[in-house]
Amino acid sequence: MGMLDIKSLSTSELKGWTESISHKPFRADQIQNWLFKGLVDSFDVMENVPVDLRDKLKYHFRIQSLEESNRLESTDGTIKFAFKTHDGHFIETVLIPARERFSVCVSTQIGCAMGCTFCRTATMGFIRNLETGEILEQIIRVKRLLAEQGADVTNIIFMGMGEPLQNLDNVHRACVTLHERKHLNMGAKRLTISTSGVVPKIFELIERETPCHLAVSLNGTNDEMRSKIMPVNRRWPMAELLGACDAYTQKTGNEVTFEYVMIQGITCTPQAAKELLKITQQRSCKVNAILINASENPAHLPPTQKEVDEFLDIVRAGEVKITMRTPRGRDILAACGQLAIKQKKVASC
Numbered sequence: 001m002g003m004l005d006i007k008s009l010s011t012s013e014l015k016g017w018t019e020s021i022s023h024k025p026f027r028a029d030q031i032q033n034w035l036f037k038g039l040v041d042s043f044d045v046m047e048n049v050p051v052d053l054r055d056k057l058k059y060h061f062r063i064q065s066l067e068e069s070n071r072l073e074s075t076d077g078t079i080k081f082a083f084k085t086h087d088g089h090f091i092e093t094v095l096i097p098a099r100e101r102f103s104v105c106v107s108t109q110i111g112c113a114m115g116c117t118f119c120r121t122a123t124m125g126f127i128r129n130l131e132t133g134e135i136l137e138q139i140i141r142v143k144r145l146l147a148e149q150g151a152d153v154t155n156i157i158f159m160g161m162g163e164p165l166q167n168l169d170n171v172h173r174a175c176v177t178l179h180e181r182k183h184l185n186m187g188a189k190r191l192t193i194s195t196s197g198v199v200p201k202i203f204e205l206i207e208r209e210t211p212c213h214l215a216v217s218l219n220g221t222n223d224e225m226r227s228k229i230m231p232v233n234r235r236w237p238m239a240e241l242l243g244a245c246d247a248y249t250q251k252t253g254n255e256v257t258f259e260y261v262m263i264q265g266i267t268c269t270p271q272a273a274k275e276l277l278k279i280t281q282q283r284s285c286k287v288n289a290i291l292i293n294a295s296e297n298p299a300h301l302p303p304t305q306k307e308v309d310e311f312l313d314i315v316r317a318g319e320v321k322i323t324m325r326t327p328r329g330r331d332i333l334a335a336c337g338q339l340a341i342k343q344k345k346v347a348s349c
Ligand code: SAH
Pocket: 118, 119, 120, 158, 159, 160, 161, 162, 163, 164, 194, 195, 196, 216, 217, 219, 259, 260, 261, 290, 291, 292, 293, 294, 295, 336, 337, 338
């Protein structure tokens, strides 16, 4: 078996490869059709692909990169998968069913280097970027499960482990493949990349026209407070981040979604609400607020209902679109900011 995941190749790269071994480029479409529509896990079943080409595929590529090591189902229907990578690390993927929607929250890195104080993934540190094939495979695994019930993935959120924009090359490639009409056919509005605020990469995303919607984890309303909980803010302070958000809206015509974690006495105070209002009132955006899920930091507690209501009243008075998201899968540590697996290297002989 080859070492490169075949799903990491774009359609044109796969066409180039088939041509380089004297096969017609349309074979690439057939192969990708098996991968992304047939959801197959073996080259052997690609019956309209000539046997000698299948043999070459087997020699050069791997078709599966992840091994499912655990699956937990929450009382609310959320399912968390743990996958082992080919080099013995673990990542997590979450399926969030909601009425007609089936959203998949995918990981983009093993661990995360950004160090946000409220997030469990940060405690893992950074191990490595995921390959495009590894990102896509998380979605394929969930699609296989849903297909058994006659359902399909409707939305993908790049909000699992890791900072997607620190792995932009591979995330961009994954979005392009997901967007490809002939295969997975996911509209850009159904793909959401969430970033902690890696400003130059937001500009790169705009430049590359990555088919996706942009969400920014704001979580702080002034530089002093945001820098304390999100070290990324020391490198790219709020004025720069908001400038990048404006550029995104200008260029794409889409509004930005601001993610906002409510932490007692820090992000959920009347003062923060007033500052959030100032930031959001003058922009084309909406705010997704969420109560902090249990983290490993004892200094971060969820606010009381009264504190939340007071906060929301202030923001809503300014006619800003703000919704409180219901946390999903808390009982299985599948909710936002709860994905983390103690990585142990599996002994290899
Ligand atoms: N690294 C990217 C995407 C993954 S984090 C980012 O930061 O945007 C996904 C979301 O989970 C972010 O919006 C983040 O602010 C939120 N989050 C992290 N820890 C959380 C916690 N303990 N409770 C609730 N949300 C949390």
